[in-house]
Amino acid sequence: MKKLILTTTALAMTASFAMADTVRMGTEGAYAPWNFVNDAGEIDGFERELGDELCKRAELECTWVKNEWDSIIPNLVSSNYDTIIAGMSITPERDEVIDFTQAYTPADPSAYAAMSADVNLESGVIAAQATTIQAGFVAAQGWTLVEFATPEETVAAVKNGEADAVLADKSFLDTMVGQDGLVMLERMEAIGGGVGMGLRESDPELRAKFDAAIQSMKDDGSLNTLIAKWEVSTQW
Amino acid sequence: MFSYCTDPSTLDGLKWLSCYLTTGKHMSFYASFGTVLALLAITAPVALLFGFAGASAARARIAPIRWLGKSYTAIVRGVPDIAFFLFFVIALDQAFEWMRHKVKCPDWDQPIRQGSDFIVCDAAKLPLSSSPQWIHEAYGFSLAVLTFAIVFGAFAANVLYGAMRAVPRAQLETAEAYGMSHRQTFWRILVPQMWTYALPGLSNLWMILIKATPLLFLLGVEDVVYWARELGATKTAKFSDYPHGNWHMQYFFGLLVFYLAFTSLSERVFKRISARLSHGQATAAGEAQRKAAQ
Numbered sequence: 001m002k003k004l005i006l007t008t009t010a011l012a013m014t015a016s017f018a019m020a021d022t023v024r025m026g027t028e029g030a031y032a033p034w035n036f037v038n039d040a041g042e043i044d045g046f047e048r049e050l051g052d053e054l055c056k057r058a059e060l061e062c063t064w065v066k067n068e069w070d071s072i073i074p075n076l077v078s079s080n081y082d083t084i085i086a087g088m089s090i091t092p093e094r095d096e097v098i099d100f101t102q103a104y105t106p107a108d109p110s111a112y113a114a115m116s117a118d119v120n121l122e123s124g125v126i127a128a129q130a131t132t133i134q135a136g137f138v139a140a141q142g143w144t145l146v147e148f149a150t151p152e153e154t155v156a157a158v159k160n161g162e163a164d165a166v167l168a169d170k171s172f173l174d175t176m177v178g179q180d181g182l183v184m185l186e187r188m189e190a191i192g193g194g195v196g197m198g199l200r201e202s203d204p205e206l207r208a209k210f211d212a213a214i215q216s217m218k219d220d221g222s223l224n225t226l227i228a229k230w231e232v233s234t235q236w
Numbered sequence: 237m238f239s240y241c242t243d244p245s246t247l248d249g250l251k252w253l254s255c256y257l258t259t260g261k262h263m264s265f266y267a268s269f270g271t272v273l274a275l276l277a278i279t280a281p282v283a284l285l286f287g288f289a290g291a292s293a294a295r296a297r298i299a300p301i302r303w304l305g306k307s308y309t310a311i312v313r314g315v316p317d318i319a320f321f322l323f324f325v326i327a328l329d330q331a332f333e334w335m336r337h338k339v340k341c342p343d344w345d346q347p348i349r350q351g352s353d354f355i356v357c358d359a360a361k362l363p364l365s366s367s368p369q370w371i372h373e374a375y376g377f378s379l380a381v382l383t384f385a386i387v388f389g390a391f392a393a394n395v396l397y398g399a400m401r402a403v404p405r406a407q408l409e410t411a412e413a414y415g416m417s418h419r420q421t422f423w424r425i426l427v428p429q430m431w432t433y434a435l436p437g438l439s440n441l442w443m444i445l446i447k448a449t450p451l452l453f454l455l456g457v458e459d460v461v462y463w464a465r466e467l468g469a470t471k472t473a474k475f476s477d478y479p480h481g482n483w484h485m486q487y488f489f490g491l492l493v494f495y496l497a498f499t500s501l502s503e504r505v506f507k508r509i510s511a512r513l514s515h516g517q518a519t520a521a522g523e524a525q526r527k528a529a530q
Binding site for chain 1 (some may be wrong): 259260261263264322326330331333350351353354355356361365366369370372453455458465466469470472474475476477478481482484
């Protein structure tokens with residue numbers, strides 16, 4: 001109890017001094033079920049719930065910030081917010097610019113969605129969101145790639161015939177297939193590591209706090225419960 | 237919003253639409269129209285001020301000021317808007333933070349640039365990371381106003397510079413003959429008469445400014461285009477009480493109507509201003525007014 005009072009006073013004091021104890025969480029808000037904007041206009045989804053729980057465990061005060069995917073890393077390194085929690089896979093290229101916590105969802109394969117199941121990927125046009133692991137993969141294969149700023153546009157491109165198939169996280173495509181004749185292909189690609197939170201390289205303390213919080217959620221199984229609830233990936 | 241909106245899946249027709257159009261998300265969409273109008277209302281006079289300063293500097297008698305005015309219009313007009321908006325705003329933001337950092341944290345010993353990171357002390361952050369979200373948004377908005385004002389100020393400067401030179405030389409000569417100083421001639425004779433020449437160019441700029449507001453989203457300000465894109469995107473029943481397909485067409489059509497109505501209204505206002513300014517001017521429009529009055 002005494003400790004509780006102490007921490008509350010400490011919190012109240014830091015708040016009144018307006019010191020930077022608020023952690024600003026940057027996300028895209030356009031990638032259901034990971035993160036999206038709900039009917040009330042608030043950020044919602046797996047990562048919203050996860051982030052709020054992590055902040056609670058790490059005893060941090062968090063606010064949420066929306067940012068476009070294209071500029072999500074530049075705005076992190078110029079300190080407009082403190083973390084990226086936006087379904088971002090951990091890759092060596094990104095790791096050179098920013099740091100990642102340990103993964104909070106396991107590495108899952110990416111899937112294709114198309115208007116018919118027998119589409120030829122090698123000779124077709126593949127849509128992917130710009131600066132994603134999927135876009136990098138398609139480019140590396142030497143296939144024809146069209147990039148879009150938002151996930152929604154990649155799916156729309158397949159529906160209106162601009163692209164033959166879209167490559168994206170399976171959990172995202174799960175929410176899209178079945179509409180307007182969109183089907184999932186059998187073929188999957190094992191690309192990318194798990195999904196983790198991105199932080200500035202100069203911010204190791206915050207990273208350690210979130211790392212510990214993710215570990216504690218893994219240990220008590222609450223992370224698996226969340227993953228199951230939002231159907232974002234396989235279990236740990 | 238309405239009491240019957242608790243379970244939208246049971247509703248249909250107008251009732252469903254009334255609930256759908258009053259969700260919190262749609263309220264943000266309506267509010268963003270206010271954002272756009274506010275941006276225009278603030279940017280236009282500020283840009284005009286920048287333009288006036290630029291034009292006056294470009295015809296100054298002191299060479300360094302003249303160079304400053306001329307290079308401002310030349311450089312800003314030559315850089316593509318998008319490049320300017322992407323690069324300049326981050327640079328401006330970092331410049332402000334750097335200055336505050338120098339003042340507020342003189343005993344900071346770490347470098348500000350660490351690899352690709354830009355680190356200033358917590359007290360120097362703009363806005364403070366502990367400030368509420370609306371302050372962050374207001375800050376982003378004012379950065380947007382400043383950037384728009386600088387860009388459109390350069391174009392306005394060129395228009396005003398041309399207008400100042402279009403005022404008949406005889407008018408200025410007469411002023412000089414009356415013994416007015418350079419400054420008096422400028423403020424009493426040149427400035428009041430130049431607007432009639434500047435107006436067509438300025439009205440063009442205003443129209444372009446209206447249509448340039450979607451650039452706001454590049455600056456992180458959620459404007460009408462952002463919300464139209466977000467609201468029009470496919471919604472599945474799992475994540476929304478109001479599932480629908482891709483409705484981008486409908487939302488962007490709404491924007492089209494908004495922009496067209498706004499530009500046609502502006503056009504009418506400009507017509508009136510132009511008629512007023514032509515009064516007694518030695519221009520074809522002024523001459524026509526004189527003839528009509530006879």
